[in-house]
Amino acid sequence: NLRDFASVTAHDLKAPLRQTSMFVGLLQNELAKLDVDLNESAEDALNGIHAGLDRMKRIVKSLYELFSVETLQTEKSVTSLKDVFDEATAQLSSLIDDKNARVEVGELPAVAIAPDYMVQVFQNLIANACKYSNAENPVITISYERDINNRVHRIEFSDNGPGIPVDMQDAVFEPYKRLHHNSEIDGNGIGLALCRRIMALHMGDIRLDPKSDPGACFILSLPLD
Secondary structure, three states: OHHHHHHHHHHHHHHHHHHHHHHHHHHHHHHHHOOOOOOHHHHHHHHHHHHHHHHHHHHHHHHHHHOOOHHHHHHOEEEEHHHHHHHHHHHOHHHHHHOOOEEEEOOOOEEEEOHHHHHHHHHHHHHHHHHOOOOOOOEEEEEEEEEOOOOEEEEEEEEOOOOOOHHHOOHHHOOOOOOOOOOOOOOOOOHHHHHHHHHHHOOOEEEEOOOOOOOOEEEEEEEOO
16 A cells, blocks of 8 residues: 555656756746846755755655665566675766776575566665765775575675664664765665665565674575575
């Protein structure tokens, strides 16, 4: 029911958001044609409307994404996590270059997953490590261990960033919970919630290592075959 509600809500909100953006754009074009010079306060107001609409569009999109992953059970196939890593880093190449980041990865297994969704998990974790790092040269290390005792594939994403305070380590997996204001770092507060949902639908888990210091260490667990 929640998925259906989110899907309908996201669909119904898209049209008025597009329409409002269009009208604001038409207003700005008409003002330009009439050679009207707006004062600084009016310009800030119009820019604020655009920024608010863009923010709402991202929220609607993320809301839909969060509740649209229920069908992945039917899409699983045995896939190399190295291929997942390659796809995620290819999509993030501009961000990685801009941040002068280095992403180190060891051997990764082939597991039964929904590849497109697992790319989203890898992409979110690597992007966060790049965006939130205060290091001059961010380093993200991805390591793997076959945990026989717990019957899981264990994949760790660690970085040399500032880490996450202990009292926020559960909250960061909740939708729209952010450690930084929107003006500081771009994002919509949905990435880690989406990661947790995708991992749960794989009968897996994602958590933070509370002992990681410095930096943050996210641990993915996927069941062994």
